[in-house]
Amino acid sequence: MSQKKKPLLKPLESLSMTDRVENKLREFFEENAFKPGDALPNELEIAERLQVSRSVVREALSRLRMLGMIEARPRRGMVMSRPDVLGGIERVLNPYILGKDTLKDIFELRLILEMGLAELLFARKTSKAITELEAIVQKQVQLKTLSKEDEIEFHGKLYEMSGNETLKRFQILLFPVFDHVYEYSKKEVEIKIQDPVTHKDLVNVLKKGTPEKFRAAMHKHLSPYYQSI
Amino acid sequence: MSQKKKPLLKPLESLSMTDRVENKLREFFEENAFKPGDALPNELEIAERLQVSRSVVREALSRLRMLGMIEARPRRGMVMSRPDVLGGIERVLNPYILGKDTLKDIFELRLILEMGLAELLFARKTSKAITELEAIVQKQVQLKTLSKEDEIEFHGKLYEMSGNETLKRFQILLFPVFDHVYEYSKKEVEIKIQDPVTHKDLVNVLKKGTPEKFRAAMHKHLSPYYQSI
Numbered sequence: 268m269s270q271k272k273k274p275l276l277k278p279l280e281s282l283s284m285t286d287r288v289e290n291k292l293r294e295f296f297e298e299n300a301f302k303p304g305d306a307l308p309n310e311l312e313i314a315e316r317l318q319v320s321r322s323v324v325r326e327a328l329s330r331l332r333m334l335g336m337i338e339a340r341p342r343r344g345m346v347m348s349r350p351d352v353l354g355g356i357e358r359v360l361n362p363y364i365l366g367k368d369t370l371k372d373i374f375e376l377r378l379i380l381e382m383g384l385a386e387l388l389f390a391r392k393t394s395k396a397i398t399e400l401e402a403i404v405q406k407q408v409q410l411k412t413l414s415k416e417d418e419i420e421f422h423g424k425l426y427e428m429s430g431n432e433t434l435k436r437f438q439i440l441l442f443p444v445f446d447h448v449y450e451y452s453k454k455e456v457e458i459k460i461q462d463p464v465t466h467k468d469l470v471n472v473l474k475k476g477t478p479e480k481f482r483a484a485m486h487k488h489l490s491p492y493y494q495s496i
Numbered sequence: 497m498s499q500k501k502k503p504l505l506k507p508l509e510s511l512s513m514t515d516r517v518e519n520k521l522r523e524f525f526e527e528n529a530f531k532p533g534d535a536l537p538n539e540l541e542i543a544e545r546l547q548v549s550r551s552v553v554r555e556a557l558s559r560l561r562m563l564g565m566i567e568a569r570p571r572r573g574m575v576m577s578r579p580d581v582l583g584g585i586e587r588v589l590n591p592y593i594l595g596k597d598t599l600k601d602i603f604e605l606r607l608i609l610e611m612g613l614a615e616l617l618f619a620r621k622t623s624k625a626i627t628e629l630e631a632i633v634q635k636q637v638q639l640k641t642l643s644k645e646d647e648i649e650f651h652g653k654l655y656e657m658s659g660n661e662t663l664k665r666f667q668i669l670l671f672p673v674f675d676h677v678y679e680y681s682k683k684e685v686e687i688k689i690q691d692p693v694t695h696k697d698l699v700n701v702l703k704k705g706t707p708e709k710f711r712a713a714m715h716k717h718l719s720p721y722y723q724s725i
Contacts, residue, residue, distance in 0.1 A: 283561075285558055285561075286562070289562065293587060293590070296590065296592075296593075297590045297592065300592050301592060301593070302592055302593065303593055322551075322554075325551075325555065326554065326555055326558040327558075329514055329555040329556075329558060329559060330558060330559050330562045332512075332514075333515075333518065333559045333562075334584065334587055334588050335588070336587075336588060336590075336593065347593060348593070349593055349594070349595055350588040350593060350594070351588075352585060352588055352589075352594060352598050352602070353585070354584060354588070355563065355583060355584010355585050355586075355587060355588065356581060356582070356584050356585050357584075358522060358563055358565075358584060359563050359564070359565060359579040359580075359581055359583070359584065360581075361522070361525065361526045361565075361579075363525075363526065363529050363530060363531055364525075364530070364531065364532055364565065364576060364577070364578055364579060365578065365579070365581060366578055368661065369581050369662055372660045372661060372662035372663060373581070373662065375616065375660050375663075376660070376662070376663060378612070378615070378616075379608075379609055379612035379613055379616065379658075379660075379663070380608055380609070380612055381612070382611065382612040382614070382615065383607070383608035383609055383610070383611040383612025383613070384608055384612070385611070386607070386611065386715070386722060386725075387604065387607075387608065387725065390725060429608075431601045431604050431605070431608075432597065432601060433598055433601035433602065433605070434601060434604075434605060434608070479708070479711075479712075482708075482711070483708075486615070493615060496615075496616065496619060
């Protein structure tokens with residue numbers, strides 16, 4: 268499972284001037300506790316203070332703009348901004364370029380999250396959300412097989428019910444990647460499902476059970492995947 | 497918990513030319529299944545094909561270089577590259593600019609992960625790793641209080657034992673953020689610890705118990721945090 272990866276801190280000599288200016292700026296913002304809305308020095312000032320060319324500064328600022336850390340405001344110049352914490356990961360989730368090990372790590376992450384979610388689900392479930400979940404299941408029991416979209420609809424609703432917005436978005440980002448790994452893992456293991464637990468069963472446990480019972484049911488529901496780890 | 501956030505797909509008119517070129521390039525790479533090492537068109541070619549200025553292309557390429565999606569190779573020009581899946585999230589984990597809701601989401605994520613980890617831990621634990629974990633605990637039982645570093649050492653070892661490299665790195669990135677949220681949540685709840693489970697207890701369950709028992713123990717161990725959700 269462990270993967271040879273570039274270390275997070277690259278040796279200084281392999282950093283381009285733009286890398287160094289980008290790092291410097293992020294450090295500067297954090298050390299000085301800049302908050303969203305705070306005005307920032309402009310491109311020319313930064314270039315002069317760091318004694319680098321304006322084009323290097325422009326590139327570094329463009330990177331930070333992409334991450335949502337800074338933004339340009341009309342008549343106010345650049346200000347600090349509230350980044351989308353998942354924006355960076357969203358951009359690189361291209362299954363053709365991620366390593367096989369990383370894809371497998373991400374796939375396992377789904378198993379971990381769905382098992383770990385139980386406490387939040389029971390702490391935050393509402394009768395309205397349960398009714399919505401039952402409507403999803405009602406539609407699905409009439410189907411012979413569940414499509415990827417059906418799976419996303421059911422499990423996505425569970426993430427939503429956890430009340431954790433970041434987690435819900437994370438799951439939506441990751442789903443296309445699961446596909447790739449699942450295809451790959453299907454070839455490797457012979458999948459035997461004993462005592463399968465359906466979406467309907469899961470809803471019943473969520474209504475009347477406990478986090479422990481829900482987890483036991485979810486483990487059985489996910490057992491084809493667990494057999495491949 | 498839910499947070500007002502810019503939607504992931506921004507309206508076209510609010511996208512800068514650099515945003516659009518960056519999106520276009522990422523789409524182009526994925527649609528054409530470019531793989532790490534594949535040669536890419538150069539800056540001038542891209543500018544001509546997209547009919548935009550070279551400086552816009554240079555900025556967009558600089559963003560992709562930051563994410564590790566492309567890199568320059570001596571005498572080969574630009575090639576596709578294997579990104580660090582956590583590089584983007586690492587760059588924005590600045591507690592001063594992330595929203596309070598996002599910080600709370602991240603904090604909950606830790607609780608979810610530590611509960612969901614049990615199956616992988618039991619599937620992959622080795623006697624060598626258990627011995628190392630016991631050495632950590634042995635050192636800690638002599639201390640009156642555990643520092644943040646002690647906590648990281650113990651829980652980090654668990655993530656390591658899960659055999660999921662991405663998860664382990666994720667945890668290392670998130671720890672500084674937990675601090676901020678923990679300080680904030682301590683003010684909100686009165687923490688009562690009943691039947692505390694220590695690191696030593698957790699190791700014993702890991703050695704002789706089951707994933708279910710380990711999870712029950714971990715839940716008690718994390719109960720001060722669970723009381724704040």
